[in-house]
Each structure stands twice: as structure tokens, then as C-alpha cells.
Amino acid sequence: MTRTFQVVVIGGGQAGLAAGYHLRRQGIDFTILGADPAPGGAWQHMWDSLHLFSPADYSSLPGRLMPTQPGETYPDAGHVVDYLTDYEKRYDLPVQHGVQVEAVRRDGGRLLVEADSGSWRARAVISATGTWSRPFVPAVPGRGLFTGRQLHTVNYRSPRDFAGQHVVVVGGGNSGAQIAADLALHGDATVTWATRRPPRFLPDDIDGRILFDVATARRRALDAGRADTGGVASLGDIVAVPPVRAARDAGLLRAQPMFSRLTATGVQWADGSRAETDAIIWCTGLRPALAHLAPLNLRGPRGHIPTDGTRALGEPRLHLLGYGDWTGPASATLIGVGRPARDAAAQIAQLLSS
Template identity: 85%
Template sequence: MTSTDVVVIGGGQAGLAAGYHLRRRGLDFVILDADPAPGGSWQHMWNSLHLFSPAEHSSLPGRLMPAQPGETYPGAGHVVDYLTDYEKRYGLPVRHGTRVIAVRRDAGRLLVETDTGTWRARAVISATGTWSRPFLPAVPGRDVFTGRQLHTVGYRSPAGFAGQRVIVVGGGNSGAQIAADLALDGHIEVTWVTQRPPRILPDDIDGRALFDVATARRRALDSGRRDTGGVASLGDIVAVPPVRAARDAGLLTAKAMFSRLTADGAQWPDGSRAGADAIVWCTGFRPALSHLAPLGLRGRRGHIPTDGTRALGEPRLHLLGYGDWTGPASATLIGVGRPARDAAHEIAQLG
């Protein structure tokens, strides 16, 4: 067993931001990451994915992301390079290829059990994100459909779908971007299906404005003022260049959600049908928190109740980067820095 002040679970953007601030506080820590290489979930994204904001507005604390030549909005590969450099630049103690199995209480400390050994710490920061826990809705007939089914996590590019009929399910950013990616290929018949009419943000709204809106909402709630609605009040989909191109070409018109799947496609409540060779489920994710199950902290919707990043039921545990419930815009590159700083500050005060 190895002892340290803090164990950070997850070596993606949230874990690295935590490491930066823990180092500045002079704390002894280790970052445990299941992936064998740096880059967090960005190394697993689809090929055409780009950030919603320019590089200078997509940075972790202490190090501006350099611009990607020829691109206003950097691609996922550029983000991987940036995170790899960030980890190296600050000499962050990331142990790649280490999977955390469980976190348990032990005589005033927390034990972090991994597939390579056990760590004992004064505090734990869980920063595992959501990518490893894709959500698939319980749609009637899903087990009857004989074509190919994959989630966002399994999509890479239009290659392999040429000449096929593809239904893309989901009205968020991933659904719009993947539908656009497939439709712009020109050799794929795409049906985009959403639970409600999609709301594409104005072309001049990107991640910079969304971060400001999310921050303003959190400040309003914290001060007892009326809920501003945050990002959800503006729309669901950022009009990144591929989405604009598909929209302007008339290739991005959504249909209402089907009622069931059949062996060879989908059926709507009015009896109409569409054939499909493949379905891409862009239906979101859930927080990857199974390693915290022994602590018995889960609340409604699978979330662990928090005050800022600190778990209400376990003051030695902080959650970082899972969404607004662990800090405004904390699931974004630019947004995770502030809650990471706050978590490091609180941990430094622990006895």
C-alpha cells in the first residue's frame, strides 16, 4: 500500500487541471488514469470533431492552447496533443494504464483500490467523466433490429457506411455533428431523429458565450436570484462549420422520434416507416461513478450530492468535471479550471 495526500482518479482534462492546482498548493498527489496514453476521452472521439471555441478560449489553467494552423476551432487530435504536452510540461505524476476499482473509507482516510495496488490518501478527487458510460434508451424493438447499432463512442467517420441508410438518434451536439458528417459525405442516406425539435444556436454563438452564460447562471443560483436558464435557454446545438454546411445545404432536417424499431428499420406512431442498415445512438452519457459505490453516496439520477465539488456525504471526496452540478461548465476545457482550484484549496485545509 502506498500513501499520499491526494489521489486523483482520471487523467483527462479535469484530472490534469486538478493536478496543476494541487502542485501549486504543494500537496503530494498521484493521478491514476485507465487509458494507456495521454489525452483523456479526446483520443477516442470521431475524426471530424472540433471544439466549439477557438484555442485561446479552450485552455486549462496555466497554459494557453496554441492555435491549430488553418483551423479556427481545433480538432480533437489537436486537443490530445495539447493535453499530452500539458501533462509533460508540468511534470504531473500520471500513472497511465491504472484502473481504479473501488474507493473505501479506512480509519479517517480513503483507500483507492486499483488493478495494480492500493493507495491510501487524505482526500480523493474523482475526475472520470462520462465517456466510459454511454447511455442507450430502452426503445421497443431495439433487440429486433438486424442492422448495425453503435453509440457515439463507437463512431469514427463516414467510412464503412457508403451506400447505406443510417438513422442518427439524438438532438444534441453529437447527434447534429455526426448527422452532418454522414450527410455531407454524399453517399449515405441519413435520417436524423430527435426527441424534440432541435434548436441550433445562432452562428455567432460559440463556447466562449456558453461559458459566460453557464457562469452567470451559477452565480445567480448561488446568490438566491432567479434561475436564468443557463445554456439550455439559448439552444441545444452549436453551429460549428460542418453543422452550418449541412444545414445550409438542406441536409439537416430532423424527424420526430420513432415509436419502435423493426427488423429492417424504424416505425413512427402514424405507421410510416424508414429502412435502415445502421443506427447511431447519440443519446448521451451518465457519470462514471461505479468506483465510488462502496461509499454509498449516490443520490437521485445517479448523481452524488455536492457542495461545489465536495461530496456532502464524504468531505474527503471531491467530484470534478461531470457537469454543472460539480461546477459551472466544469465538463469543458475552459470551465474546469475554477472548480479544480476550489477543490485543491478545500483539500489543503483538511486536517
């Protein structure tokens, strides 16, 4: 059976919920298809010690402030899941959980959304699937030879899983620094932190509030034709959250150059030196989860779909939300996704009325 709505939102996480909030305010008939069986989006899969970069009152979706978490300046991932669950219920958002969308196709004057549990026809689609389901691991020589454990950021949960082991953490971004710090501070593991370039820590007083303002200022400058300010990247790569600061200041967070290859039992650097290794955690980033849009043939450079704001240039009935700055300033953050979600809903309302 094929169901029909004015709009189908693909993705039940923070971006999908923000889209639903603004679609409801526009009086649009819509449904939200979420792949996870429960509310909370990617936050329900984060590692145990993860906390936000920003206080609760600066980490909110449109219409509803995130409540503070007792005893915590920066809420943990579980608190975010509770907030998103409450948000979905408070606004009675029509999320269908456990629906895996497989393809979006053109179907005459509508778009056809095909999933494992059926299909939906819509006059417009918002894709808000994020990046968590598409981890990236670089093609390092010898990766297939290594007999130890390999996992990605998305699979890491707790330092308890690596007690007594030597762990190599790869990646000079936030996840690499935080997981290396988590292992060094709270586990019984020996940690080597490998990065392609020396890590760049942001000043200790910078958190998500400032980062959002910087990202927004950069987008406004670009939109106005002014010089690129460099945005967040101009400040550094790693937010010095309390555990990262503690590990850094204790001398436990010292990066080593990236190794050149893997061996059967560990890693090897360009100078021939080696380290026996039990596990490698690849904190090497994520890519936009856009495979369901392949039938539309919209892919551009770097795997991105060219957009004007959130609207796909090659398919005006499609909006992309929450994948990063290319779909709105800071749109992959809780506080940042509200504005592009509002703009997408307004443009879709205009499309529907034409």
C-alpha cells in the first residue's frame, strides 16, 4: 500500500523533529520516518561519557528549551535522548519509528519514498538522515591484515571494554580527543593517540555557544559576498571539554604522528618503529547518509548534493537538513538546526501553494 502526504520527512532525530515542528506550524500534512526503533536519534548510540559542548539552554530545538540536568553544566547524551523523546510527544509529531527508507524516486508530479515497510508519495521530501549511520575509515595499508579488534567512533561505548589492553585511537578531532581522554582517565588501558597533524585545541573558554555564533557569522559573511572568515575551523579542531582538559593537563593526551601501515599485530610508522596493539578505534569522521537519494542522480563534489540553502538545486521538491554547514550554519547541532528547518518549511509551504 502506498500512503500519500504533502511532505515526508526522512529521519527521526533532531533535524527531523525540528522540521516537523515547523511543518506543523505551517499547517502542512506530513509524516516522519525514523530508522531507529525508539526516539532520540543518534544520541541513543553515543558512548557512555559523552557530554554536550554547550549548556542545556543553548542546546534546544525550536519551541522548547532543554531543561538543565541536575549536577551537570553540560548535559550528557542520555539527557538529550530524554529531551528529544519529550519533544516528540509534546508536539505530537507523527514519527513512525523503525522504518528504513531505501530509495526516493521521481513519480510524475510527486516523489515516491520506498521503505522496508511500504511506500509513501509526497509533493516534497525533507531528508534528515544525518551522518551517524555512515562511518568513514581511511584506506590505511595493511588494514585487512590486523588481527586485533577494529572499531569506529560509532561502536565505542566505555573504557571498561578495553581493560588491560593497548589501544590506538586514530583521529585529531573532537571524538578522537574525547575517546582518548576517556580511556586514559577512566580505564585500565594503555593509549596511543595518532593524528595526521598536531592537534589544535580551542581556547579553554570556548564552548558550543561561541562556536554557533562563529559559524553563523561565517555564513552571513559568505551570503553577503564578504571575505570568508574561516568559521570554526579558524579557531581549532578540538573543544577543550572538561575531560579533555583534564587528560591534556595531566600529560595523558599527547598525540603521536599517524602510523604508515598496520601489521598483523599492531601499527608501524614510516621510520620502521612498531607498536603491538590490541585494538584500534577509528575516530575518522562520518559521511552524509544519502544512499536513499541515489535514484535522483543529484550527487555533486565530495558526495554532497548541491543546494541553495536546504533546497536541492537539481530537485526543488527535495530539502536536505542537518548534514552540516552546506545545508545551513551549524545545522548538524541541536541549536543550529532550527533556523534552516524553519526556512525549509516556509519554502515547502510556498511550493505547495503554487
